[in-house]
Amino acid sequence: MRPAAWMTNSPKPYESVLVANRGEIAVRILKALRECGLRGIAIHNDIDRDGMHLEYADNVEHLRGEDLMSTYLSTEAIINAARRTGADAIHPGYGFLSERADFAKAVLESGLIWIGPPPEAIRLMGDKIRARESMIKAQVPVIPGRSISISDGEDPLPQLAAAAAEVGYPLLLKASAGGGGKGMRVVNEPKLLRTEYQAASREATAAFGNGTVYVESLLGGARHIEIQIFADSHGNVIHLNERDCSLQRRHQKVIEEAPSPAVDPELRKKMGIAAIQAARAVNYEGAGTVEFLLSPQKEFYFLEMNTRLQVEHPVTELVTGLDLVHMQLMAAAGIELQLSQDEVSLSGHAMEARIYAEDPSTGFLPSIGPIARFDTPVGPGVRVDSGVRKGDEVTTSFDPMLAKIIVHAPDRDSAIQRLDQALSETILHGVKSNIEFCREILNTETFRGPGVTTDYLEGRPPNQIQNEISTGLIEIIATAAERFGLNKSKGALLDNQDNHSGHEYDPFTTLTKRFP
């Protein structure tokens, strides 16, 4: 083993890391590994042979199978891949196995370094009911709620009704093992309690293998404010300010920013201290996020802790000037935090839009197809974290989030302008996306003014986008494109060359793909 120079004197030096993920986060981590002088190992399954992340790996391991269960979600397959490639450490990214305590434990037990928090912290925070209890003990404020326990075949209604009577309507049914909006349902009136419970429980079973659901009061007009924390193995815990992720659709975050327009320095300090208390209560290590709901009266309540790197981590990186993945790599080597709380800066304003493959005009149904064109913006203060490129195929096999467009500017107004401009330069053809929907939101008075609350998009009609130029201009352009034979000459030029992707629309990208 030849660890990178920067960690030669560390307690747990390592040389190579297997990234147990795909898409934009795998790309992000593999790039960081190269930058840090570490060997990056990527995995893929049968339908992901051309995944963009493989381009950034020094080694590639094929996990046999098409389904996630036997590949990206298989502890055994991943640990075997680590053994075969001589990996010293595993980074889980987000999603997949990142918050499975059993996986973290299995990684550690097989003698590998786990780039993440201790398995016990994951287990505790992953069980939303137990997490609530430990937060109450640590004096972190929690949302009024009640747990229920429904056995197989039991009528859930009596228990549900009792819990509902206690927390009141509207209420939220939440998967105990949940996250990302899966297994979560809003109930506005008693007669929908049973059907929504069944839907939540089914979704939770499908997504997390655990159908346990609990009942929580739905706070109206609240904002989703989360605090990024970081802890090392020497007992140091700091917070890296908040992110405002109030703009959500069906509990999926769409636009995130830092700092929050609703948080002043005093509140930031209070929430930061609460987040540190939460992390300390579970002996946390590494990067983590403590999510809070902030009421219109500026009271905050613990929502959950995500024991991993977040999708929206770049906005924190831009306003603090820190690299969270580098910090994770250092913490995993046992190196003490180089930064005290007072040294954490907050400079300018950062904002991120998530590009999803979904069609706003059909009520945001997932959209699939070949990526015929993907132009991404460049310029001062613009960052793109993407997991796809031209020539890739978007399928329903994986998460619909394709990329993130992130901007940094001196203040909130200029960040909104910059993100709007960056999104106007983001052109995706072949798959429908929410790009124009994001721009529409950015240009609303509410967003530009005080910012939004988490229920902002709920009451909004799904298709407000005026997507019709009535002059026939588009049809004229299409006719001209057809008559001039646009896009044809390129294809013809390369017809005889190796085009193993089987896509006729773009042989170019497949030619430039290189696999180690």
Next chain:
Amino acid sequence: MKWKSDNSDKVWSVRLLMDGGRASVAQLKCGDETIQSNVTITYDKQSDNIYVNEDGNKLNPKISKVGDSWWITVSGQTFVVNKVLHNSKSTIEDQGGLTAPMPGIVRQVKVDIGQKVRKGQPLMVLEAMKMEHQIIAPQAGKIEVIHYHEGERVEMGSVLISISE
């Protein structure tokens, strides 16, 4: 050529006057209505790009061909226009059935064959990307055929349920 864009019911027909690398509009019709257009188009072979001049405004649309559709982005807005072939009509109406809006797995069938349903009634629950989507009756009627059952995988566009009026 006849076109229909994804988010509109209107059918446009366009006839162009071709002159080397330039084209102008000979005839533009929306449905049966003829519309005047001063749009001219130039084609740059080197870059394989089209440039548009509309009443002195110059536009540089980004264009891709995907299957039989053209994806066109103009001023930050993306449109998908599909070539209208002769005698092609909406498949849903032709088959008297409901089609899957996306590929996925049937999680729940909420109706039986022969059952009378009202407009808006949930018929089926489809799951894709771990999220559930309801299949709703577009009109009142009687369930004639249920083509897929719980646990079965469906492709996008598969006919799921047939309803008679």
